[in-house]
Amino acid sequence: MIxxxxxxxxxDSFKPAVxxxxxEDIPPALSALLMGLSVxxxxxxxxxxxxxGVVNAKFLPSPLMVAQxxxxxxxxxxxxxxxxxxxxxxxxxxxxxAVISVPVGISMGAFASVRSLLEPIIGIVRYMPAPAFxxxxxxxLGLGEAPKLALIFIGTVFFNTLMIMDAVKFVPKELLEATYxxxxxxxxxxxxxxxxxxxxxxxxxxxxxxxSSWNLVVVAExxxxxxxxxKRILIAQKFFxxxxxxxxxxxxxxxxxxxxxxxxxxxxxxxxxxxx
Amino acid sequence: MHLEVNRLYKQFKTRQGPLxxxxxxxxxxxxGEFVCVVGAxxxxxxxxxxxxxxxxxxTAGDITVDGASVNGPGADRGMVFQQYTxxxxxxxxxxxxxxxxxxxxxxxxxxDTAAYFLxxxxxxxxxxxxxxxxSGGMKQRVAIARALASRPKILLMDEPFGALDVQTKExxxxxxxxxxxxxxxxxxxxxxxxxxxxxLAQRIYVLTAHPGTVQTEVRLDLPTDRTYRIKSTRGFQNxxxxxxxxxxxxxxxxxx
Numbered sequence: 080m081i082x083x084x085x086x087x088x089x090x091d092s093f094k095p096a097v098x099x100x101x102x103e104d105i106p107p108a109l110s111a112l113l114m115g116l117s118v119x120x121x122x123x124x125x126x127x128x129x130x131x132g133v134v135n136a137k138f139l140p141s142p143l144m145v146a147q148x149x150x151x152x153x154x155x156x157x158x159x160x161x162x163x164x165x166x167x168x169x170x171x172x173x174x175x176x177a178v179i180s181v182p183v184g185i186s187m188g189a190f191a192s193v194r195s196l197l198e199p200i201i202g203i204v205r206y207m208p209a210p211a212f213x214x215x216x217x218x219x220l221g222l223g224e225a226p227k228l229a230l231i232f233i234g235t236v237f238f239n240t241l242m243i244m245d246a247v248k249f250v251p252k253e254l255l256e257a258t259y260x261x262x263x264x265x266x267x268x269x270x271x272x273x274x275x276x277x278x279x280x281x282x283x284x285x286x287x288x289x290x291s292s293w294n295l296v297v298v299a300e301x302x303x304x305x306x307x308x309x310k311r312i313l314i315a316q317k318f319f320x321x322x323x324x325x326x327x328x329x330x331x332x333x334x335x336x337x338x339x340x341x342x343x344x345x346x347x348x349x350x351x352x353x354x355x
Numbered sequence: 356m357h358l359e360v361n362r363l364y365k366q367f368k369t370r371q372g373p374l375x376x377x378x379x380x381x382x383x384x385x386x387g388e389f390v391c392v393v394g395a396x397x398x399x400x401x402x403x404x405x406x407x408x409x410x411x412x413x414t415a416g417d418i419t420v421d422g423a424s425v426n427g428p429g430a431d432r433g434m435v436f437q438q439y440t441x442x443x444x445x446x447x448x449x450x451x452x453x454x455x456x457x458x459x460x461x462x463x464x465x466x467d468t469a470a471y472f473l474x475x476x477x478x479x480x481x482x483x484x485x486x487x488x489x490s491g492g493m494k495q496r497v498a499i500a501r502a503l504a505s506r507p508k509i510l511l512m513d514e515p516f517g518a519l520d521v522q523t524k525e526x527x528x529x530x531x532x533x534x535x536x537x538x539x540x541x542x543x544x545x546x547x548x549x550x551x552x553x554x555l556a557q558r559i560y561v562l563t564a565h566p567g568t569v570q571t572e573v574r575l576d577l578p579t580d581r582t583y584r585i586k587s588t589r590g591f592q593n594x595x596x597x598x599x600x601x602x603x604x605x606x607x608x609x610x611x
Contacts, residue, residue, distance in 0.1 A: 256410050257440035257498075261454035261505060262430030271457070275444050352444045352485050 140322035145329065148322035157311060162330060164306035165296050168224065172231025173285075173292045180239035181281060187240065188247020188277075189269055198244075201237050209234030209291075210298050217303065227299040234295045235288040242287070246280030247273055279346060279353035286342045293335050357541055358384040358407070358509050363416035365402055375566040376402050380416070382560050382569060384509060389535050389542045391552035392560045395602055399567030400545045404513050407543065408434050420508055430454060433502030437514040439494045441486040447497050448473065448482040454505040472500040475534065492523040496530070503540065512544040516551070525583055528554055532581055549602070553577075553594045554586060561601050570601055 097105060105113075122142060128134060129141035136144070152158040186193045212233055216226035250273050258268050300309025308327050315323035347354060363380040366373050376399040384390045394400040405411045407418055409428040418425040420432065428434075433454075441450050451469040460468075473479045476496040486494055495515050502510055516524045528551055535542055535555075546552050552559050556575060563570040575594060577585065585591050 251438070251440070253436050253438045253440045254442070256408075256428070257434065257436060258453075258457070259410065259428035260408055260430070260432065260434035260511075261457055261501070262428075263457045267457050272442065275442075278444075350444070352487065 137319065138321060140325055144322045145325040148320070149326040149329070152311070152323065152326060158330070161306055161308050161311045161327075162334065164304075165300065165308045166334065168227050168296045168299070168307065169231060169289070169292050172228040172296070173235060173289060175228065176232045176236040176239055176288075176292075177285065180236050180243060180284075184240040184243025184281075185247055185269075185274060185277065187244040188250075189273060194244065198241075201240060205237035205241065209295055213299065213302055222303050227296065227304070230299045231292045231295050235292050238291070239284050239288050242284035243277065243281055246277040246284070250276045279350040282342055282346045282350070286339055289338055289342065290335060293331070293338070297331065357386040357388070357421060358543065359419045360403075360407065361417050361419075363403075363406065363418065364414045365399065365406060365411070366414040377406075377413075378566040378568045380567070380569055382572075384541050384543050387539050387541055388558065389544070389556050390558050390560070391544045391546055391556035392562055393546055393549055393552045393598060393602070394562030394567065395547065395564055397567075398562040398564040400547075400562050401513055403562075403567065404434075404511055404543070404545045408432055408511050430458060430505040431508045432511055433505055433507035433509070434511045435495065435498045435502055435513065435515045437517045439486070439491070439498070439518075441494055441497055441501075443486050446483050446485060447478060447489070450486065450497055451501045451504050454501060458505070468504050469500075472504045473497075475503070475538065476500045476530075490523070491519050492527055495519070495527065499534070503538065507540075509541040509543060512542065514546055515544070516548075517546075524551070529583060531555055536579070549595055549598045550586060553591060553598070554581060554583075559598065561598055563602070573598060 097109070104110075125139075126142050129136065129139055129144075140148070149158070152161075183193075183197070187197055188194070209230055213226070213230060216229050220226040220229060254272060254276070255268050258272050263272070296307065297309035297312075300307035301313055304310040308331055312324050312327045315321070315327070360380055360382045363377055364375070365377040366375050368374075380403060382390075382392075392400050392403065402411065406413050407425065409425050409432065425432075441447075442453065445453065448466075448469050451472055452465040455465045455468060470479065470482070473482050476499055478493060478496055478500070481489065481493065486497070489497065498515070499510075516527045519527060532555060534540075544552075544555065553575060558575065559573045561570045561573065562568070573594065577590060577594075
């Protein structure tokens with residue numbers, strides 16, 4: 080008797096031969112199914128535990144309660160306001176870091192002199208945890224927006240710079256020499272060969288360090304803020320509204336995910352040549 | 356005399372002390388001539404080409420192109436590397452245009468020149484493709500077109516077919532022969548492949564190692580119209596074996 084095989088992501092797909100393919104693609108249908116499960120299983124487990132009542136709903140609100148809290152935050156206008164406040168801080172702080180780290184990182188990669196001058200100090204400062212600067216920043220800059228932006232800046236500028244520097248060091252020497260034999264001058268090599276070559280690495284560095292600035296904005300808001308998702312979480316804690324805390328956490332995760340996807344999309348649009 | 360290399364020495368500093376890579380190299384390339392330098396590994400043949408390109412400076416001696424001293428790299432000496440050196444973010448056409456762009460040539464002239472040389476290397480169809488879509492042989496043809504687009508006085512080639520498979524290599528050799536005949540460009544090419552050198556060149560310098568010196572110069576008396584069939588003729592084989600023997604003699608000396 081003949082049976083059809085490998086048509087749908089059924090039991091066959093889960094055979095070790097397919098599931099454990101080392102560094103190989105799996106059927107698209109199976110991939111989609113597993114990606115769906117990745118989100119749905121934790122959601123289902125959460126829903127199950129909450130509905131069984133083994134944990135007090137005050138501590139573990141059900142998904143439905145969290146959705147209602149989210150709706151509440153939305154209708155009161157807090158969701159948009161707080162998300163906007165946090166997002167704006169990340170955007171400005173990160174942009175400042177990017178404006179500094181791109182030219183400095185490229186210079187450090189391109190010129191051994193600049194590298195010798197800056198690498199030791201950056202190497203030390205980047206291991207000082209950014210949140211440890213908060214008290215100092217508050218003393219210097221007060222309680223407004225400035226210390227929050229400064230925190231995000233400090234937390235991302237050094238890593239960004241070093242990652243961009245490394246990317247420049249990996250530009251093949253032959254590519255630079257080929258440019259010289261075509262009549263290129265050093266300035267042209269720097270701006271027309273090295274810089275475009277590392278753009279995909281710069282976007283990658285942005286993606287990775289964007290995650291830490293998203294971390295730091297919440298840290299800053301938990302310490303001292305009038306608005307922002309971190310502040311909202313702190314208020315919710317005071318009133319024991321765990322449903323609102325869950326709602327804010329989910330929003331934080333989703334926004335980070337969307338930012339990551341947008342940078343990947345930007346990479347695909349601008350650097351088609353670097354895609355696999 | 357077109358390219359002239361006089362009493363050239365190159366010494367490198369190493370941890371074990373100074374290492375003489377090239378000793379008293381004298382060679383020349385006439386206008387429109389195709390010259391190959393063959394040598395075993397360690398003969399400093401790539402170093403020699405880098406000096407001619409101006410990418411490294413000699414310890415002593417001088418290099419002149421049409422009487423002008425070489426002090427650094429320049430577009431008058433186009434270079435094709437063994438590694439693929441196309442700009443991965445530029446289309447094939449932009450790659451070929453790039454040398455002209457660096458020199459400040461206007462957009463429409465760049466386009467026309469690139470189109471012409473892409474036609475010459477037979478890749479016009481691929482002008483809008485990215486380098487990653489090309490095979491190894493095609494990439495090298497683009498690199499050759501890119502070097503030629505700046506109208507160099509001489510084309511320097513450093514084992515340009517070293518990374519290609521045997522079939523592609525043979526096609527590229529045939530292509531190179533035809534390209535040289537149709538453009539009349541002067542070419543100085545480095546290779547370790549004796550057969551390749553005999554097939555392509557009019558004259559061959561045989562380099563021996565430790566330190567690299569010109570052991571002999573061979574003028575090839577072979578028909579100008581060459582196809583791969585020439586490789587099995589008596590005359591071709593004699594040249595090949597003669598040069599191989601000279602290189603082998605060197606190897607056994609080195610082993611002793």
